Amino acid sequence: MGRFFCDSWQIFYLCSMTKIRAAVIGYGNIGRFVLEALEAAPDFEVAGVVRRDARASGPAELARYIITDNIATLADVDVAVVCAPSRRVEVTAAAILERGICTVDSFDIHPEIADMRGRLDAIARRHSAVAVVSAGWDPGSDSVVRALMEACAPTGTTHTDFGPGMSMGHTVAARAVEGVREALSMTIPVGGGVHRREVYIELADGADFEEVAAAIKADPYFVRDEVSVTHVPDVAALVDMTHGVHIVREAGTPAANCATQNAGRTAGQKFEFSMRILNPALTAQFLVSSARAAVRLCARGSFGARTTIELAPIDYLPGNSDEIVRRLV
C-alpha cells in the first residue's frame, strides 16, 4: 500500500483505493496461478516476480512485470506470496520477514506446521510483520472447515478424504528423490481418512527402480501411507490437476453424553464439506486471499505468524466489512 498520510475524507478515499503491492516468490506451478489471481483481484497490484534466474527469458505473461532474483530491488512490497516447495518455505519466508515484509505460504507438511509457525512468529514479531503459514487448501481452507465443524459439534470424529487427484506436495517430494527424472503422485481415497498413494515415475539414466521405489516409500511425505510406485515411459501423459476433498464429521453436541431427555435426539449431527477443484488454482487463490488478511493484520499492528484457523474469515475478502456482513452473514 506504500506509505501515505490522509488529511481529509476525500484523500482518505483515494488512499483507501491504493492497492496492496504483492511480490510473487517463485514462478512454478503455483506462482503462475498466483499471478493470475493477483491480476484479477480488485485490490492488489504486482510489485514483481522473484525468480532464481531472473535473466532467463520467461513466459510471455511476465513481460510486463519486473523480474528479479532479489526482493530488495522491488519497491514498497506489502506482502510476498511464497510459491516455493515446502522444504524451502521457511528459509525463504524468514529472509523476507526480516525485511519487515509480510509473507504467505502453502507449506504442507502437516506435522511440522505448528513448530514452523512458532519460529516464524518470533521473526515476524521482531520485524513488525505478519506471516500466514500453510494457507493453501489442505492445510489451509480445509483446516478452517475442520475447526468450524468442531465448533458446531465438539464430540465426534472428523475424516478428511482426498482425491482422486494429483498431490502437488507429494509429486514434488517424489521428484526430489535421487534417480527420479519425472514423477506424479496420485492420491486415492480409501475412505475414512485413509489414502493410497499411486506414484508414477520416469527413471533417471542408470537409476535402479527398486532402490528408487524404496527411497520414495521412506520419504516423510509417504511413510505413513500405502504406496505403490510404477515405472512409466511418459509421466506427462498421466497428469491432470483436478482434485477433490470430502470432509465428514459425524458428531454430537456434548448433550449426547448427558443422561437428559434430549440425549437421544442430539447425537448424530452430521456435517459434510466437499469440493472438486483445479488444485494449483485453489492453492493460489487461497494464498492471495490470505495475503490480503496478512496485510490487514499488519496494518492493525497485530504482528506474528498465524495459520488459517487463526484468521477471521472476513479478512480474506476484499471490500468494506459492513457490506460483506450484509451480503454473507
Add this chain to the structure above:
Amino acid sequence: MGRFFCDSWQIFYLCSMTKIRAAVIGYGNIGRFVLEALEAAPDFEVAGVVRRDARASGPAELARYIITDNIATLADVDVAVVCAPSRRVEVTAAAILERGICTVDSFDIHPEIADMRGRLDAIARRHSAVAVVSAGWDPGSDSVVRALMEACAPTGTTHTDFGPGMSMGHTVAARAVEGVREALSMTIPVGGGVHRREVYIELADGADFEEVAAAIKADPYFVRDEVSVTHVPDVAALVDMTHGVHIVREAGTPAANCATQNAGRTAGQKFEFSMRILNPALTAQFLVSSARAAVRLCARGSFGARTTIELAPIDYLPGNSDEIVRRLV
C-alpha cells in the same frame, strides 16, 4: 473467570483452569440446549439462569442452579448467552453489555444484522465488553462457510438451501401473530436458494383464518417467500426439530475471466457444504462456542460487536492453541 492474580507457574496452571462463568438468559427451546452444552463443555460453568418469572417452579434440571429475574444478582458473570426471540435480542443484549458483561445471541433477521451489530458495537466498546451477534447456524456457522467459499473462489454464485425442516425463527414469528394459538413453520427448499414456507397454525378462539393468514404472509419474516398457511387441529403432532442445509458455490478463481492458457481449466471450481442437524442443539452449541470466543477477545482487550465471520475459528474451540493447530490445520 472471576478475578485472580497468578504468582507462580503452578498457581498459573490452577488459574488457567478457572472456568468461564456463563449466564443463560431465557429458558425456552434454545436455553435448554445451551444449558446442556455449557454443562458438557470442559471450560464453562453455569453462573445462573435468568427467567422472566424466576419464582415459577422450573424443570428438574434447573434445581441445582440459581434462577433469577435479574442478571445483577449473579456473581462474576463473564458472558451471557441470550436465548430470547430475535425481536427481543437487542434490548436484552444492550442492557447486559452496559454492565460490562459479554453477550452472544442468535439474532436471525438477516437484513437487520449489520445495523444491530453497529449499535451493539458502540455499547460494547463503551463498557469494555464483546458482543458476538447472530451466532446460531444461519446466520452463524453457515455465514463462515459462505465467507470461506468466497475466499476460495471470488467469482461465482453461492446458493443456500434450507430444510426440509422447522424454522424456529419463523415459527416464533408466526406464533406472535394475533389470532394464532400455536404455529409451526416448515422450510421447504425449492432449490437455488429459493424456499417455500409451509405454516401450520391452530387458531385462537374467534380468530378469522383469512385475516390471520394474511397477517403471517405480510410479516417481515415471510414477506419475501412463497407461503402457504394451513389450519390444523394439533400443531404439536407435526413438530420435528431436525433440519438441514446445503450450501453450493459454483465458481472460478478470477483467472476464469482472463484470456490466459489456464482460463478454461480454472472455471468451474465447485464447493458444497451440507449438514443434517437437530436445529436448537446446533444453535445452542454454536452460541456456547461463540461465548468462548467472546470471552477470549474481551481478555485481549479487543472490545466491540462482531459477527461470526469476524472471529478466528480457533477461538471457538477449548484448549491450547498450539495443540489445536497440530490437530486441525
